[in-house]
Amino acid sequence: MSAWETVIGLEIHAQLATRSKIFSGAATAYGAAPNTQACLVDLGYPGVLPVLNAEAVRMAVRFGLAIGARIARQSVFARKNYFYPDLPKGYQISQYELPIVAAGSIDIVLEDGSVKRIGVTRAHLEEDAGKSLHEGLGALTGIDLNRAGTPLIEIVSEPEMRSAKEAVAYMKKVHTLVRYLEICDGNMQEGSFRCDANVSVRPLGSDQFGTRAEIKNINSFRYVEKAIQYEVARQIELIESGGKVIQETRLYDPDRGETRSMRSKEEANDYRYFPDPDLLPLELDEADIEAIRAGLPELPDAKASRFVSQYGLSAYDAGVLTASRDLADYYEAVVHAVPQQPKLAANWVMGDLAAVLNKEGLEIGSGRLPAERLAGLLVRIADQTLSGKLAKEVFESMWSSGQSADAVIEAKGLKQITDTSAIEQAIEAVMAKNPAQLAEYRGGKDKLFGFFVGQVMKATQGKANPAQLNDLLKKKLSG
Amino acid sequence: MIHRQTLSQLAAALRARKVSSVELVRTYLARIEASQPALNAFVSITAEHALAAAEAADRALAAGRGGPLEGVPIGHKDLFCTAGVRTTCGSRMLENFVSPYDATVVTRLRAAGAVMLGKLNMDEFAMGSSNETSHFGPVRNPWNTALVPGGSSGGSAAAVAARLLPAATATDTGGSIRQPAAFCGITGIKPTYGRVSRYGMIAFASSLDQGGVLAASAEDAAWLLREMAGFDPRDSTSVDAPVPDYPAGLDAPLAGMKIGLLKEFFDTGLDPQYERCVREALAVFERLGATLCEVSLPNISLSVPVYYVVAPAECSSNLARYDGVRFGHRCADARDLQDLYKRSRSEGFGAEVKRRIMTGTYVLSAGYYDAYYLKAQRARRLISAEFARAFGEVDLLMGPTTPTVAFALGAKTADPITMYLNDIYTIGANLAGLPAMSIPCGFAAGLPAGLQIIGPHFAEQRLLQAAHRYQLETDWHVRLPEQYA
Numbered sequence A: 001m002s003a004w005e006t007v008i009g010l011e012i013h014a015q016l017a018t019r020s021k022i023f024s025g026a027a028t029a030y031g032a033a034p035n036t037q038a039c040l041v042d043l044g045y046p047g048v049l050p051v052l053n054a055e056a057v058r059m060a061v062r063f064g065l066a067i068g069a070r071i072a073r074q075s076v077f078a079r080k081n082y083f084y085p086d087l088p089k090g091y092q093i094s095q096y097e098l099p100i101v102a103a104g105s106i107d108i109v110l111e112d113g114s115v116k117r118i119g120v121t122r123a124h125l126e127e128d129a130g131k132s133l134h135e136g137l138g139a140l141t142g143i144d145l146n147r148a149g150t151p152l153i154e155i156v157s158e159p160e161m162r163s164a165k166e167a168v169a170y171m172k173k174v175h176t177l178v179r180y181l182e183i184c185d186g187n188m189q190e191g192s193f194r195c196d197a198n199v200s201v202r203p204l205g206s207d208q209f210g211t212r213a214e215i216k217n218i219n220s221f222r223y224v225e226k227a228i229q230y231e232v233a234r235q236i237e238l239i240e241s242g243g244k245v246i247q248e249t250r251l252y253d254p255d256r257g258e259t260r261s262m263r264s265k266e267e268a269n270d271y272r273y274f275p276d277p278d279l280l281p282l283e284l285d286e287a288d289i290e291a292i293r294a295g296l297p298e299l300p301d302a303k304a305s306r307f308v309s310q311y312g313l314s315a316y317d318a319g320v321l322t323a324s325r326d327l328a329d330y331y332e333a334v335v336h337a338v339p340q341q342p343k344l345a346a347n348w349v350m351g352d353l354a355a356v357l358n359k360e361g362l363e364i365g366s367g368r369l370p371a372e373r374l375a376g377l378l379v380r381i382a383d384q385t386l387s388g389k390l391a392k393e394v395f396e397s398m399w400s401s402g403q404s405a406d407a408v409i410e411a412k413g414l415k416q417i418t419d420t421s422a423i424e425q426a427i428e429a430v431m432a433k434n435p436a437q438l439a440e441y442r443g444g445k446d447k448l449f450g451f452f453v454g455q456v457m458k459a460t461q462g463k464a465n466p467a468q469l470n471d472l473l474k475k476k477l478s479g
Numbered sequence B: 001m002i003h004r005q006t007l008s009q010l011a012a013a014l015r016a017r018k019v020s021s022v023e024l025v026r027t028y029l030a031r032i033e034a035s036q037p038a039l040n041a042f043v044s045i046t047a048e049h050a051l052a053a054a055e056a057a058d059r060a061l062a063a064g065r066g067g068p069l070e071g072v073p074i075g076h077k078d079l080f081c082t083a084g085v086r087t088t089c090g091s092r093m094l095e096n097f098v099s100p101y102d103a104t105v106v107t108r109l110r111a112a113g114a115v116m117l118g119k120l121n122m123d124e125f126a127m128g129s130s131n132e133t134s135h136f137g138p139v140r141n142p143w144n145t146a147l148v149p150g151g152s153s154g155g156s157a158a159a160v161a162a163r164l165l166p167a168a169t170a171t172d173t174g175g176s177i178r179q180p181a182a183f184c185g186i187t188g189i190k191p192t193y194g195r196v197s198r199y200g201m202i203a204f205a206s207s208l209d210q211g212g213v214l215a216a217s218a219e220d221a222a223w224l225l226r227e228m229a230g231f232d233p234r235d236s237t238s239v240d241a242p243v244p245d246y247p248a249g250l251d252a253p254l255a256g257m258k259i260g261l262l263k264e265f266f267d268t269g270l271d272p273q274y275e276r277c278v279r280e281a282l283a284v285f286e287r288l289g290a291t292l293c294e295v296s297l298p299n300i301s302l303s304v305p306v307y308y309v310v311a312p313a314e315c316s317s318n319l320a321r322y323d324g325v326r327f328g329h330r331c332a333d334a335r336d337l338q339d340l341y342k343r344s345r346s347e348g349f350g351a352e353v354k355r356r357i358m359t360g361t362y363v364l365s366a367g368y369y370d371a372y373y374l375k376a377q378r379a380r381r382l383i384s385a386e387f388a389r390a391f392g393e394v395d396l397l398m399g400p401t402t403p404t405v406a407f408a409l410g411a412k413t414a415d416p417i418t419m420y421l422n423d424i425y426t427i428g429a430n431l432a433g434l435p436a437m438s439i440p441c442g443f444a445a446g447l448p449a450g451l452q453i454i455g456p457h458f459a460e461q462r463l464l465q466a467a468h469r470y471q472l473e474t475d476w477h478v479r480l481p482e483q484y485a
Helices: A054-066 A164-180 A221-240 A286-294 A300-311 A315-321 A325-337 A342-360 A371-382 A388-401 A405-412 A420-433 A435-442 A448-459 A466-477 B007-015 B021-039 B047-062 B104-111 B154-161 B178-184 B218-228 B263-267 B272-287 B300-321 B337-348 B351-364 B370-390 B416-421 B427-432 B460-473
Strands: A004-015 A077-081 A091-095 A101-109 A115-127 A131-133 A142-144 A151-157 A193-203 A213-218 A248-253 A258-264 B042-045 B073-077 B115-120 B167-172 B187-190 B210-215 B258-262 B291-295 B396-400 B436-444 B447-454
Touching: A004 A164, A004 A221, A054 A101, A054 A115, A054 A151, A054 A164, A054 A286, A077 B300, A101 A164, A115 A164, A164 A193, A164 A221, A164 A300, A193 A221, A213 A221, A213 A258, A221 A248, A221 A258, A300 A315, A300 A325, A300 A342, A315 A325, A315 A342, A325 A342, A325 A371, A342 A371, A342 A388, A371 A388, A371 A405, A388 A405, A420 A435, A420 A448, A420 A466, A435 A448, A435 A466, A448 A466, B007 B021, B007 B047, B007 B218, B021 B042, B021 B047, B021 B073, B021 B115, B021 B154, B042 B154, B047 B115, B073 B104, B073 B154, B104 B115, B104 B218, B115 B154, B154 B167, B154 B178, B154 B210, B167 B187, B167 B218, B178 B187, B178 B436, B178 B447, B187 B218, B187 B460, B210 B218, B218 B436, B218 B460, B258 B263, B258 B272, B263 B300, B263 B396, B272 B291, B272 B396, B272 B436, B272 B447, B272 B460, B300 B351, B300 B370, B300 B416, B300 B427, B351 B370, B370 B427, B396 B460, B436 B460, B447 B460
Parallel strands: A213 A248, B073 B115, B073 B167, B258 B291, B258 B396
Antiparallel strands: A004 A151, A004 A193, A077 A091, A091 A115, A101 A115, A115 A151, A131 A142, A193 A213, A248 A258, B042 B115, B167 B210, B187 B210, B187 B436, B396 B447, B436 B447
16 A cells, blocks of 8 residues: 555635625625625626726735735736526626736644645636525525625635645635635635635655546535545545546535535536626736735734744744734733733633633624723732632633623622731631641641641632742741 | 708707707607608607607706707617616517616716607627618618618618618627618717727627717717717726717818728729719818828738627627526526526527627637637737827728628528628727718719728717718718608
C-alpha cells in the first residue's frame, strides 16, 4: 500500500451584505414570502437591464485589499448561459476572464501551530440564482426568485490544501475575514456562506495532480471536513482497487455521510461565456481603491499580533480572541476596564463566558452580558474582594439575574473577608475545636494544613481571602 | 389635409388651438383602420387609450400647459414595452404578453405629450429585413403592396409613409430604421449607440440595438429625438451627455462641410438607377456649399459576416429568458422541464429567430468562440477604427442606404444570405455605434431610394442639419404614395 497525498482547492461563495441586489433595487433580506423580493429585473422580464450596485463593488474590493490581492483596474461582467428554472434570464451574470480581484493569499494556522499560506487565485462578483421549492407543492416544483440577483463574491483558492482540516481552517479564516470586513453575514444555515470543494489524491511525492471531483454546495464547516474525508477515502479505495477517478460533480449527503455523483464532465454544460453587452467594463482608479483601503478595519492577523504584543497573550489565545470582530471588541472593552489584567480577562472571556454562551447558543454580541459588567466582576477579583471560587458563583448569578457583580456580592453577602482580625478569629476557633489535629500538625504532619484551610473556609462560608488565610494560618499553626 | 402636415406643424397647430388632439387622433385612427387590410402596419390599435389621452392633452393645451409634443399622435414599434398594452415583438412567443412597465422611450414621449395610437408591426424580435418574419403577417409597402416595406421596423416605416401617423418610434440593430426608411421613402435616424435608452426596448442584440425615429422629415425627426434622447440610469450603456436642442440647429448652413463618399458602397452591387439618385443628391450638397471627396473603408466588407456572428451570439443569450416559465408562450401539457423548454421555444419562435439562436449558440460554443466570436470582435474594432480615421478627415459620410429599392414579398425568403446582404451598407454604423440616417433622394424605377448619412459619435445635430438643408432644396420627402396622398 502506497502513501497518498490529498489536494484540495475551495470555491467559496459569500453573499455580500448589500441592502439591494447586485443589478436591481430589490431588497436582499432573507426569509421573505416567496417572490416578494424579486423585481422585474430579477424576474428577467423582456426589456429590463442590469445596473451594477456600487456597494457590491466596494465590498469585493475590500475583500481583495484584505487578502493583499491585485485589484483589477478594469474587470468585465460575462454571461454564463444555461437553462434552469431558478435562473430567470437563462444566464447568470458573473465575471469570467477579467475578475475584480486577482491573486491574493490567506494565512492559516495548522494544528502544530505553524502558519501556512494559501493562495487565492481570484475572487469575482456574480449574481446568485433563485431557489426551487419542492415541499408542500405535491408533484409540482415551485420557484422562489427572492434570492435571484443577490450579490455574491466567489473566492477561488489555489489547490494548496493538503487535508480536510486545512480546508476547514482556510474556510474558517475566510469566514472570519468576510465578517471582519462586514461584507457578509456569514450565516451558513441561510446559505450566505457556502463552498464547493475540488478534491483529488496523488501518490505522495508526485508533482502531477490527480483527477478531481467537485463537491458542490457544502454549507457547514463540519460537512466540509466530513465530505472531504469521505471523498479522499473513496478516491484512494477506488484507485487501489484498480479503478479510476473520473472528473465529475458530486453532492454531499449529510444524512448518509457520503458524496454522490451528480453529473460527469461529459454531461457538463458548455456555458458559452461572453462579455455581457448590457454592462460596461467596470473601471476602478487608484483613488477609488485607496479610498476603500482607508476604510478597512484592523484585520484578524494584525489584531492577533497586536494582542500578543500589547496584552502579553499567547498566540493561541490571541487567535481565539480575534476569531470574530465582536469577540475581539468585547475582549478589548473588558481589558479597557481592567487594564492591569489582560490575561485574567482573556481567561474569563474564553473560559466561563464562552462556556455559557456556547451552552445557550448565544453570540458574543447578544448583549446578554455586556463587557462592562464582566469587567465589574474582574475588578472585584483583582482587588481581592472575590476569590476565584466566589467569582464563579457571582458570575453565575450575574448571568441569570442580569445584575452587576457588586449588586450580586451585596445581595448574597459574598464579599471576601480580608479583615485580618476576622480571619484570625476564625482560625483560632478552628484550632480550639480541633486540638488533636493541631497536635498532629505540630508533630510534623504537614498534610493537615489543607484540613485547617478547609475548616476555616467552611466557617467563613468560603469568604476568607485565600492568600491571607494561608499566611495567617501558617503563622498561627506553627504557634 | 391634416395628414399632409408635418409633426412640427401639427404641434404648433395644437398649441395654437387650431386643431384638437381628439380631431387629429380620430383622423389618423380612421386612416389606420382603412389601411390595415392592405398594409398590416399595426399589431395593436389602441383607439380607446388614444382618445382618452387626446382628451387629456386637449385639456392641458386649453389650460396653456403640456409638453412640446402635447396631443401629437405617434406609434411605437411593438418592442417598446407599454404598460397595459400588449407588447408582442412580432412573435408568437409574446403574442399575449402585457408588460407591467413602460419603456423609457415610451415614458419620455408621453411626458412630452405625445399620444400613442398603437403598436407597430415588425420582424419577429427585430430579426429580418423585409417584415416577413412577423407572427402577425407581413407588412406591405404603401408604394406597392406587392413589395416589402423593409425591416425590421417595417410597420413603423409603412405607417409613416402612408401617413397613418406623423411619426413613429423604431429601432435599428443592423439597418432596421434606415433600410425601411429607404424602401418607404421617408426619413429615419438611428442615433449614436447610448444616446437613447434601451430600457424597456426588448433586446435583440444589446451591443447594436438603438432606438430611433421614423418620420416624414429631418425636422420632425429632430423634434421627436429631442424628447427621446438622454441619459437613463436604468440603462448602463446609455451615455450621460447633454442633449442638444436638435430642432434649433437645423437651419445652419452647410458651407465648408466636408462630405466623404463611401467608395466601397458605390463599387459593387449597387443598382445603377439607385446610384444616379444618390449622385444627384450629392450634387445638391455640393451646391449647398459642401465639399465632396471619396473615402475608403477597406474592411467595411467584413460588416455582414461580423454582424452575423455578433448579433446572433447576443440574441442567443438575450432570448434564453423566453422559456415558458414566467411569461410568454407556454406549450400545453408539458411532460417535464426539458419538454416545457423544448416545445415552448419550438412553438413560440419562428424560423428566422431559431436560425439566429442556433447560429449564436454555435459561435459561442467551446472550441468555436475564438474562431468566430473573438475574431468578429477584432474585426468590429477594425471597422470602428476605420470610421474613426475617416471622421478625422470628413464631417459626414454619405452613400446609398441599400443596394436596391424595395423587393417583392417572398423574393428573398428562401435564401437567408441574399436577405442578409440587403443590410450591407447599414451594418457598419451599428458595429461602430455611429449615428446614421436615411433620407429619400429620388425614385429608381418608380420606387423610393435612400441616401444614407453617417456621422461621428453624437453628431446627430450635424446629420439632422445636413438632412434638413437638403430637404429644403428637394421635395422627395413630401411625396406620398398615390393611395395615401
